[in-house]
Amino acid sequence: MYIGEAAKRTGLSIKAIRFYEEIGLIRQLERVGRYRLYKEADIEVLLLIKEAKALGVGLSQLQGVIQYNEGQIDWSTIKVFLHGIRQQLTQQIEDVQQKIASLDICYEQIKPS
DNA sequence: ATTCTCACA
């Protein structure tokens, strides 16, 4: 399939998809003449990138996560990466809870009025 | 109508 269909299937813009290839986030696609040719595996990777973005993961953090062994996607690397994101999110919860605690102390100090 | 590259913010 060409990039237009890939964009429709993933909900990503055509520009974004080309950009991801340019920065090495996805493989260099083979061309039919001048046109990039996408296959199912590429759609899966693009959907992963979309998911990651929704989780607040920057593209730079995704660098190196998507590996192709023998032309297949290495999902085990991705699994490890996602677990790391999970831990990161857990840490964020703790950070926010600490901020709330600090805020509560501020309230205590204002209480006299 | 679709995709391409290049320039740019």
Added chain:
DNA sequence: TGTGAGGA
């Protein structure tokens, strides 16, 4: 982290 312009 992408978009707009302009051409094939």
